[in-house]
Amino acid sequence: MRKSIASYLILTLTICILVFVSFSSKETIDLSRYSTAGLELNYTVSQDENINDNVLASNGVKNADIPYLGKSFVGFKEALAFKESRGNYFTVNTLGYLGKYQFGKGTLKLIGIHNPALFLKTPELQEKAFIANTQRNKWILRRDIKNFVGKTINGILVTESGILAAAHLAGPGSVKTYLRSYGLNSFEDGFGTSIEYYMKRFSGYDTSFIKGNRRAKAI
Template identity: 30%
Template sequence: MESGGDYQIVNSLNYLGAYQFGEAALTDLGFVHYDGNAYDNNYSGGWTGKHGVRSASDFLRSRDAQDKAAFEWVDLLWSYAEIHNIDHFAWTEVGGSELTPSGMIAAMHLLGPGALAQYIASNGTADLRDPYGTPIVTYITTLADYEMPFAPVRPSS
């Protein structure tokens, strides 16, 4: 959504590639070694070599590594939803918007599972935004209609 599909883009906060991965996500995925602060996006712990990626430049040049990271990340994010006990909110309405699995994944990717849990607990009244000011509900609704093969099936009406 933010990269325009550009695999080589780096934003002003040093998020990388087509899926705008930060250091914390890349650490969780095993691409980057933890350096004591996974949220500063300086990648100073070094790269692990996963999928042949040994630097930010390698990551940006590899569509394959970025796509593999994205698939792994979606599964990992859903496991975080389960850990935070918010997975069962899939297909429910919160704050006037339906929480689809893909919308939930989008919200967690941009703001984390804790933020999504906070949004749900507030019944959609918490004004949670990314560093550029985009509200969490924008991600929930804009990316709501993608199939997530691991996610719970929509209940029949």
């Protein structure tokens, strides 16, 4: 019995010695070397925990949660608005054109709007005005759309969306003159932007949503 107890004591003492030697032989690590004190830390990712993989740029990314406008009608009107005003509903340019789509007061009267101040502060009315004006232009240019879409004028393929964009810029009469002269009689606005530029830049959008309407009104 005494021998058994003595064996246990010797074993315990041996284990304690080995543990002590093991810890004493390791190099002490100075964690202060890894401190961030004094460093300028720049974080480029938001700390918002709700961010997920759906938060992506929409240019070309097809995602169920992100509307990809592409060549849709909404894509058409938003691209045109960006060119006109950078999409700003409340801007007035140096020539007096108003809002997101840069309407002149004369054009507004044609579609039933006689209060420019109210128009400028009402985004919903501006959207209605764009639809009404485009419907009116499509009715005026219906024969030219039928006769010229698919043809090439001055190296530019004529499309319906290009015609409607040019009509927004220059008015349907100027576009009709341009098409029927096969590009000989063109138009430029007060900033030097031409019918040809709009015909090319806004080519190929789907504007079938718009139905020609001679009496289209925003109000």
